[in-house]
Amino acid sequence: MTVAIATRRNKIQKFRLNWAFVTTIVVTVVLLFPVYWMFLTAVLPTSAVLSRTPAVIPIGQPLSLDAVKGVLTETSILSWFARSAVVTIGASVLSAVLSIFAAFAMSRFILPGSKAVGFTLLMGRVLPGTLLALPFFVLFQTMGLLDTSTSVILANTAAITPFTALMMKSYFDGIPRELDEAAMVDGCSRLGALWRVLLPVSIPGVAACVGFAATSAWTDLLFSRTLLISQEQWTIPMGIASMIGDVNVNWNQLMAVGALSILPVLVVYWFLQPHLVSGMTAGGVKG
Amino acid sequence: MSITERQNKYDVAHTPGNSKAQPVRRRKMRKANSPWIGVALMAPTMLWVGGTLVFAVVLLLSLSLRDVGLGPLDKVLAAPLSLVNYAEVLTNADTWRSFGISVVYVAGSTAIPFAIGLGTALLLNQKMPGQRLLRTLVLVPWAVPGVTATIAFMWMMAPTYGVVNYILRTLGIISTDINWFADDSLALLAVIAPTSWKAFPFFTLMLLAGLQSVGKEQYEAASMDGAGKLLKFRYVTLPALSPFIFISVIFNMMYAFREFDFIYASTRGGPAGATETIAVRIYNQAFERFDLGSAAALGILTFALIGAVVFFLVRKKFKGSLEGVL
Numbered sequence: 156m157t158v159a160i161a162t163r164r165n166k167i168q169k170f171r172l173n174w175a176f177v178t179t180i181v182v183t184v185v186l187l188f189p190v191y192w193m194f195l196t197a198v199l200p201t202s203a204v205l206s207r208t209p210a211v212i213p214i215g216q217p218l219s220l221d222a223v224k225g226v227l228t229e230t231s232i233l234s235w236f237a238r239s240a241v242v243t244i245g246a247s248v249l250s251a252v253l254s255i256f257a258a259f260a261m262s263r264f265i266l267p268g269s270k271a272v273g274f275t276l277l278m279g280r281v282l283p284g285t286l287l288a289l290p291f292f293v294l295f296q297t298m299g300l301l302d303t304s305t306s307v308i309l310a311n312t313a314a315i316t317p318f319t320a321l322m323m324k325s326y327f328d329g330i331p332r333e334l335d336e337a338a339m340v341d342g343c344s345r346l347g348a349l350w351r352v353l354l355p356v357s358i359p360g361v362a363a364c365v366g367f368a369a370t371s372a373w374t375d376l377l378f379s380r381t382l383l384i385s386q387e388q389w390t391i392p393m394g395i396a397s398m399i400g401d402v403n404v405n406w407n408q409l410m411a412v413g414a415l416s417i418l419p420v421l422v423v424y425w426f427l428q429p430h431l432v433s434g435m436t437a438g439g440v441k442g
Numbered sequence: 443m444s445i446t447e448r449q450n451k452y453d454v455a456h457t458p459g460n461s462k463a464q465p466v467r468r469r470k471m472r473k474a475n476s477p478w479i480g481v482a483l484m485a486p487t488m489l490w491v492g493g494t495l496v497f498a499v500v501l502l503l504s505l506s507l508r509d510v511g512l513g514p515l516d517k518v519l520a521a522p523l524s525l526v527n528y529a530e531v532l533t534n535a536d537t538w539r540s541f542g543i544s545v546v547y548v549a550g551s552t553a554i555p556f557a558i559g560l561g562t563a564l565l566l567n568q569k570m571p572g573q574r575l576l577r578t579l580v581l582v583p584w585a586v587p588g589v590t591a592t593i594a595f596m597w598m599m600a601p602t603y604g605v606v607n608y609i610l611r612t613l614g615i616i617s618t619d620i621n622w623f624a625d626d627s628l629a630l631l632a633v634i635a636p637t638s639w640k641a642f643p644f645f646t647l648m649l650l651a652g653l654q655s656v657g658k659e660q661y662e663a664a665s666m667d668g669a670g671k672l673l674k675f676r677y678v679t680l681p682a683l684s685p686f687i688f689i690s691v692i693f694n695m696m697y698a699f700r701e702f703d704f705i706y707a708s709t710r711g712g713p714a715g716a717t718e719t720i721a722v723r724i725y726n727q728a729f730e731r732f733d734l735g736s737a738a739a740l741g742i743l744t745f746a747l748i749g750a751v752v753f754f755l756v757r758k759k760f761k762g763s764l765e766g767v768l
Binding site for chain 1: 477479480481483484486487488490491492494495497498501502505558561562565566568570571572576579580581582583585586587588589590591593594595596597598600602603605608636639642696699700702703706707708720721722724725728729734737738741744745748749751752753
């Protein structure tokens, strides 16, 4: 009798699960369509792309890598990638180090003027970057850093750190103080406690920080646009924006550059993904 | 000092009953009470982030008080003080139009991804095969650079060869092609599309975390009381979800307000200013129209507005729930 009920329940449950599964698959397909369409456009011949009746699933269409080849030979995409890589690595390392120190200070010390610190970081988060574009332009012009990757790295770091510092702080807040106090009783210095005890258990938080910083820097258009003048200095978003400016947009090539610009981010996310959810949300919600 | 030396020192201090450990221990404990290490650790961030903000405010304030629109910076800064820029900005109808566009843009780019995010979170909270893969896939738009998302949508919504117009034509909804990004009554909707698409995974993530915080017992208890699916959602899920909803909405609104990439890459604020939000207008005034004074005045006014909102949020009602996320 009990067995029969259990089986029936299982059956009902199974049926329901499949229903949710099918819906999820359909929804995912629809939501990811823009990415699919971009990759598809990048590998279809121009004749198939410029069609009034585009095939959503191009069965039997010949694939062509002409657009990718064209992008590699006709644009400076390799230089854009190299510049973006420099900016991304520079800004994420710099802002990760700054925010780990700042977060440690905010989480574990009674700071004089801590309210001013909090307010500054909040303002840094909320203010439109465009408001800072002009001051940064003037600042880097005076420093002689205009039109260098360094200026874009520094500008991005100033924009990213308020986010990552508060993100790290809430992560550290979630870790019991007793842990680093125990390490100090055992003879660790304050910094030793951070390095040996706090950081190793904060890998998800650090991963989320680095992921956030790298994505922000990789995708930054505003500061590159404002601070970089010569074409040799352009980053990927600048390159893409310059290709839209053309009168006749070469959609094939534009989608090829777009697809290529996603790949590094996807690789980074693949490695960070296991940490991302807990790193982003842990300690973030207290209400 | 090498790692091994440090390790040795650590081990020496760590060994119980080691006479050398005592002085080390006492010294470290005294250090812990001093805030100066904290100040030193905080200093680089405050110097760069705070210094930048202070410099920005001082420069913008100074620029905004000069009655010179065009010209090299040193000449502008040498001009006599005047409030004419503020009067100009506050009485200019375009400023208020931009403000209205910002409100619509922020509302649209929050409401749409919230709805998609809630739907996907509810779906992904169900047990199903391939759960982890599906969760990762749904988060993909989040990882797509804003400029890349923008060009993907510009291509999909292109007038002649775009797939969106093709689908609408096939379904018989439209007879002539729509030029989404160039039509001044549709351009705002067109830029909201890629913004929302990139933003929804953030809601999925936050709301999924919220859904997972609801204990099974709560649903079981509701079932005992005879609650159906809808009642359970209303009286168990929603209350548990509300802090997550509140925080993700506030966070996303701030994000949308400062947004630049989507709009600048596609329309640059056009056509005819139809997509010129406040954030984009500040940029265009300075770098497209070279009206430094009015760009600075608008910047200062925005700064004051946001400062007041942040101050209110931190001070008043939401202190506890916003800490950490803001």
